[in-house]
Amino acid sequence: MPEPHLRAADVDREAVARRLDAHLTSGRITVAEYEERSARAWAAKTYGELAELTADLPAEPAGSTVSPAKAPSAAAERPAGQPACGPWAWGGSLRGAWAGWVTTGLIVLTVWLATSLSSGELLPFWPIWVIGPWGAALLARTLLAAPARHDRPSLRA
Numbered sequence: 001m002p003e004p005h006l007r008a009a010d011v012d013r014e015a016v017a018r019r020l021d022a023h024l025t026s027g028r029i030t031v032a033e034y035e036e037r038s039a040r041a042w043a044a045k046t047y048g049e050l051a052e053l054t055a056d057l058p059a060e061p062a063g064s065t066v067s068p069a070k071a072p073s074a075a076a077e078r079p080a081g082q083p084a085c086g087p088w089a090w091g092g093s094l095r096g097a098w099a100g101w102v103t104t105g106l107i108v109l110t111v112w113l114a115t116s117l118s119s120g121e122l123l124p125f126w127p128i129w130v131i132g133p134w135g136a137a138l139l140a141r142t143l144l145a146a147p148a149r150h151d152r153p154s155l156r157a
Helices: 010-026 031-043 047-054 094-119 128-151
Strands: none
Touching: 010 031, 010 047, 031 047, 094 128
16 A cells, blocks of 8 residues: 555545455454444545554455555546446446346236236236336347457456
């Protein structure tokens, strides 16, 4: 980490927050410790303040986190025109989006089938209005994102 008296940037605070996330997930810190350290990380003004937050935690295995000194800028993490947040964020997973679509599709199909069977007649196929547009949007997003995945900058140093 750079000299402790130098001012930290948002990307440095974000990198420390990611390290804290990893340590919380691995069970090294409790939720209460995570919340306190995370709040301090986002309020930190210098590298020294950030270093204090992870001083008692082991270094992560190589490639598992991004160090604050080597973290790319927020603009470098996503291509131009890509939203910074939301369900289509660059860091989001298309596989996760498809899994959500399939899960929701199965739920609405089950509801439609159960209501059709309980009514004794085949009801209009309303699930198409849920799964159709969403599936079309996901398909378009998947096809448009395919070439960009090869150009994505690696977060591993």
